[in-house]
Amino acid sequence: MKTTSTLRRAGIALLAATTLTALPTTGATAAPVRGGDTGWHGAWAASPQAATAPFAPNWSTAGFDDQTVRQTVRVTTGGTRARIELTNRYGNTPLRITGATVARTAEAGAVRPGSVRALTFGGRGSVTIPAGGTLLSDGVPFRTGALESVTVTLYLAGPTGPATFHHFAGATSYRAAGDHRADVAGTAFTETDSSWYYLSGVEVSGGPHSARRDGIVTFGDSITDGVGATPNADNRYPDELAERLAAAGSPRAVLNHGIGGNQVTNDVTWAGEKGIARFKQDVLTEQGVGTVILLEGINDIGGSGPAFPGGPTPEVSVERLIEGHRTLIRQAHARGIKVIGATLTPIKGSFYFTPENEAKREAFNTWVRTSGAYDEVVDFDRAVADPADPDRILPAYDSGDHLHPGDAGYRAMAEALDLDEL
Known part of the structure; x- marks a missing residue:
């Protein structure tokens, strides 16, 4: 569910559209x-x-x-x-x-x-x-x-x-x-x-949405990328969102710019450039986008611990993570793109869980819910949490690692989004 660009950074080439009928050899x-x-x-x-x-x-x-x-x-x-x-x-x-x-x-x-x-x-x-x-x-x-x-x-x-x-x-x-x-x-x-x-x-061109700016980018880490979903089944939360929109009679572009392991504030050798850097190339160059959903930060919080693949990354404070999100919001607003902020989903029982990390997650989520920094907020945390233990993913929504949702969890996340806000 992805797209491309019109004017990318220096060195990127965009070639004009023509009709093809054969495979030229030149x-x-x-x-x-x-x-x-x-x-x-x-x-x-x-x-x-x-x-x-x-x-x-x-x-x-x-x-x-x-x-x-x-x-x-x-x-x-x-x-x-x-x-x-x-x-x-x-x-x-x-x-x-x-x-x-x-x-x-x-x-x-x-x-x-x-x-x-x-x-x-x-x-x-x-x-x-x-x-x-x-x-x-x-x-x-x-x-x-x-x-x-x-x-x-x-x-x-x-x-x-x-x-x-x-x-x-x-x-x-x-x-x-x-x-x-x-x-x-x-x-x-x-x-x-x-x-x-x-x-x-x-x-694509020639469809009902070609002249509209109503595309949606989902930006984040592995939980946007769909880790934990059934392979080859298109059950990531952005996929489920696209299906909701189509079922409502208004199919729209939903473009998945998640990278497993990615962080907002730190580059990760195996998980891409930090979000505040790649956002310009991955999101702001997309054609026809009017909304971005930001769900990222759990790797910033958990990445400084020994469980992070490839070794720890520099510790990130809640304040630094918030400033990273403010940077993303400013970049999006400068292009007239609406920003929906998402709370971070539960981690209790996962390899990221420590009392210190949980305190950071809860403090960041409080900021997401109350700061007014975003145009709208979606509470993915509460959408997938176990009511009997809100710091943990509901077992029916858990892929098994207590960090990534499974198919049912991703469906619950998509259902938490208000289609009118999009």
């Missing part, structure tokens, strides 16, 4: 383009991260060489045209995309017959993305509906080096040796992983 080098980008709306997004493998091996550290990567995402709003965003934000060398396609999703790495559309970049079938750069493909006629899954396939003919990726996808990605970007069957895709690579957004 290449293009990404170059900045400004203007002529109206009518597009984010439909899916994922926040990029530098290559890392903190818990188990993945494909990011070695990258790719003469391989095809197939990735499936679910868009949250529909249209008649589509384009993708690819990023080399954390690459050290230029990234060559030899070719790319978009198609309707089938099962186990397959796509639906007759649905494969080749993507172009400035009218050409291949493109080079500079180190640190991000670009958009040209637009292609491709009708999508809200909550429909689409599959993006990238062919990488040469060695890429370490790959910019999104670590926790909660979805299966597929890899094949050689060029299989146009395959309908999934038989060549014999390797699987649970991250997204280079793909950071899908945008």
